Amino acid sequence: MARATVQDVAKTAGVSVGTVSRVLNGSPAVSESSKAKVAAAIRQLNYRPLASARDLRRDRTMRILALAKNLYSPVISEVFRGAGDAAARSGYVTLIAPTAGDPEREQQLVDMLRNGSVDGLIMFSPTMPDEDVGDMAEQLSVVQVCEIADAEAAFGVSIDDRQAAFDMVRHLIETGGRRLAMIGTRAARSGRLREEGFRKAVAEAGLSPDQMLFTDGDFDFHAGRRLARELLGARPLPDAVFCGSDTVAAGCVREITDAGLRVPGDIAVAGFDDSIQAEMCVPELTTIRQPAYAMGQLAFEALLARMTEPEGHRRGRTFLPHELIVRDSTNG
Amino acid sequence: MARATVQDVAKTAGVSVGTVSRVLNGSPAVSESSKAKVAAAIRQLNYRPLASARDLRRDRTMRILALAKNLYSPVISEVFRGAGDAAARSGYVTLIAPTAGDPEREQQLVDMLRNGSVDGLIMFSPTMPDEDVGDMAEQLSVVQVCEIADAEAAFGVSIDDRQAAFDMVRHLIETGGRRLAMIGTRAARSGRLREEGFRKAVAEAGLSPDQMLFTDGDFDFHAGRRLARELLGARPLPDAVFCGSDTVAAGCVREITDAGLRVPGDIAVAGFDDSIQAEMCVPELTTIRQPAYAMGQLAFEALLARMTEPEGHRRGRTFLPHELIVRDSTNG
DNA sequence: CTGTTAGCGCGTTCAG
DNA sequence: CTGAACGCGCTAACAG
Numbered sequence A, B: 001m002a003r004a005t006v007q008d009v010a011k012t013a014g015v016s017v018g019t020v021s022r023v024l025n026g027s028p029a030v031s032e033s034s035k036a037k038v039a040a041a042i043r044q045l046n047y048r049p050l051a052s053a054r055d056l057r058r059d060r061t062m063r064i065l066a067l068a069k070n071l072y073s074p075v076i077s078e079v080f081r082g083a084g085d086a087a088a089r090s091g092y093v094t095l096i097a098p099t100a101g102d103p104e105r106e107q108q109l110v111d112m113l114r115n116g117s118v119d120g121l122i123m124f125s126p127t128m129p130d131e132d133v134g135d136m137a138e139q140l141s142v143v144q145v146c147e148i149a150d151a152e153a154a155f156g157v158s159i160d161d162r163q164a165a166f167d168m169v170r171h172l173i174e175t176g177g178r179r180l181a182m183i184g185t186r187a188a189r190s191g192r193l194r195e196e197g198f199r200k201a202v203a204e205a206g207l208s209p210d211q212m213l214f215t216d217g218d219f220d221f222h223a224g225r226r227l228a229r230e231l232l233g234a235r236p237l238p239d240a241v242f243c244g245s246d247t248v249a250a251g252c253v254r255e256i257t258d259a260g261l262r263v264p265g266d267i268a269v270a271g272f273d274d275s276i277q278a279e280m281c282v283p284e285l286t287t288i289r290q291p292a293y294a295m296g297q298l299a300f301e302a303l304l305a306r307m308t309e310p311e312g313h314r315r316g317r318t319f320l321p322h323e324l325i326v327r328d329s330t331n332g
Numbered sequence C: 001c002t003g004t005t006a007g008c009g010c011g012t013t014c015a016g
Numbered sequence D: 001c002t003g004a005a006c007g008c009g010c011t012a013a014c015a016g
Helices: A006-013 A017-024 A032-045 A051-058 A074-089 A103-114 A130-139 A161-174 A189-204 A221-232 A246-258 A276-280 A292-308 B006-013 B017-024 B032-045 B051-058 B074-089 B103-114 B130-139 B161-174 B189-204 B221-232 B246-258 B276-280 B292-308
Strands: A063-068 A093-098 A120-124 A142-145 A156-159 A180-184 A211-214 A240-243 A268-270 A287-289 A317-320 A323-325 B063-068 B093-098 B120-124 B142-145 B156-159 B180-184 B211-214 B240-243 B268-270 B287-289 B317-320 B323-325
Touching: A006 A017, A006 A032, A017 A032, A051 B051, A063 A074, A063 A103, A074 A093, A074 A120, A074 A292, A074 B093, A093 B074, A093 B103, A103 A120, A103 B093, A120 A292, A130 A142, A142 A292, A156 A161, A156 A292, A161 A180, A161 A189, A161 A240, A161 A268, A161 A287, A161 A323, A180 A189, A180 A221, A189 A211, A211 A221, A221 A240, A221 A246, A221 B276, A240 A246, A246 A268, A246 A276, A246 B276, A276 B221, A276 B246, A276 B276, A292 A317, B006 B017, B006 B032, B017 B032, B063 B074, B063 B103, B074 B093, B074 B120, B074 B292, B103 B120, B120 B292, B130 B142, B142 B292, B156 B161, B156 B292, B161 B180, B161 B189, B161 B240, B161 B268, B161 B287, B161 B323, B180 B189, B180 B221, B189 B211, B211 B221, B221 B240, B221 B246, B240 B246, B246 B268, B246 B276, B292 B317
Parallel strands: A063 A093, A063 A120, A120 A142, A142 A156, A156 A317, A180 A211, A180 A240, A240 A268, B063 B093, B063 B120, B120 B142, B142 B156, B156 B317, B180 B211, B180 B240, B240 B268
Antiparallel strands: A093 B093, A287 A323, B287 B323
16 A cells, blocks of 8 residues: 555544644644544554655754764774764764765765755764865864864864873883884874874983884774784884774784783783773783763764754864773783 | 755756756756756756755655664674675665664664655664564565564575584584583574574584573673683583674683683683684684675665565575684684 | 645656 | 646645
């Protein structure tokens, strides 16, 4: 059978479409008897308002979209959980889509905001240039999370990656590190900021970095192993390695251990994110905790303000505090 | 400035809305000159067709929704990547949403199919009863993946969980296991099937299971540790443990190791999924590989058939082959 | 409190 | 090849 419409419901209930619509939208100006009749008809016909018709008429969808390169990341999934919970409290549905780091697919997804498929957008480390993000933020309801483009109009929620890296490297130095190395990435803005923090801490201590390794690939376990192998080929060996993620740090620890050296005895290793990987690793990883869930919540709040207050009240950039978690992979 | 419509484009280009629409949809029956004029006007006005209006008119959205309890799972993210790639090839956008295991939120998301927000649905271990899944599959475009409800109309793509568990437990027995234990879950259908496979293999070998531990919570690392601790309190100790996921197995290995016993020397441990956790664990885990990406692809193909061929061609249940990966956590 | 009606923006007839 | 006009299903404004 074909899908029922308001017309059908109205006919079955013996009222007008206006009344049906009022019941549907909880208008108080409806008699109890009408309400009951409409409710009965809706149940009988198994009626559901058609989303596209409603969205067209209301000019909004009550849906937002969250974009990330990939979903299998403890930080991303936690951020989106926070955003999703906050959104739900305001009646919004949060949809998630992976871009796979493909600019074309990213563009297609961003178009969903432009063509009104969703009301707002949360972006996690976009592949597009900062300038484009700024232009978008200028006219559309977009908020970034964990990384904020270096553009006037861009706004979002993040930790201070530079400071977090600085704090971690200082911890490595305070616990005996003298030949410092870093395994990071320059592909992401947050990675570049962490590198800055690393360099600053090393310089302030009057040391010079012996090795600096970077990868433009993903922050995965195998990359960690591969880069640690390079590190182990260097002389003199580093005695402390700062990694851009727990997963990379786990790979690094594994490679060092397999080579017969001890962590942290011979080489201390630090991670980033405080994901479950940090606890799964042996020894458990010293790391930086990002308040991912809270960041997601705040990102949605900011987005909501942007969506509901057309031009004003841009909350700007919000930075949340990070936390140094000392475990067993450094000489705590 | 307000959003441009086909009307605006038509006026700017000096043609009718019909012509604009034809250009938009690539109709061949348009002169080159009209095409050029319309293209110019579209660019000038930065015009995008409004999704809700188009969806209403066309009665479809070219979007599908993929549901899972949580996103931070190597299998789920890989399945959805496969589904997303296949969908993209057919012009569909794949949206993903976590249910958090909350029936209410799950229902709200499923309603997106009922109200036409999306054209199809891929479900990953739903919380709703099999019967409800069957009812849905009867009338709506729904396909399950990794787990298929025990209902006439339900269909989807999965491995044979029962057989996979059987194969793994037989491997444990063939490599010396005599006192077999399992850490699984009865909350999910796949978990119950794996338990069946476990019991069958133990029975066929003429052994009896010494311990059987189950949790209704998530398959996470901490659960693995906690349950392994219970296992270690039993006498006689098991000499082989089959776990329902790599993550649980990693927790199990960690607890055993911390207790001063050796894996696999004292107790062999097996995982499931062949996720990156299996390689991160020390010793690396023997596990079962699920062809997750391919399962996602096939799930979408099945869904596409369901969406485009109203009633016929239900592909039914598709089972893909699994693979036993022997690594170092069992006496391979 | 209720019914009627006018669009929302678009795709698609049907004439020409 | 093109333009005019209708209606998808719904909400909201207006009259009663």
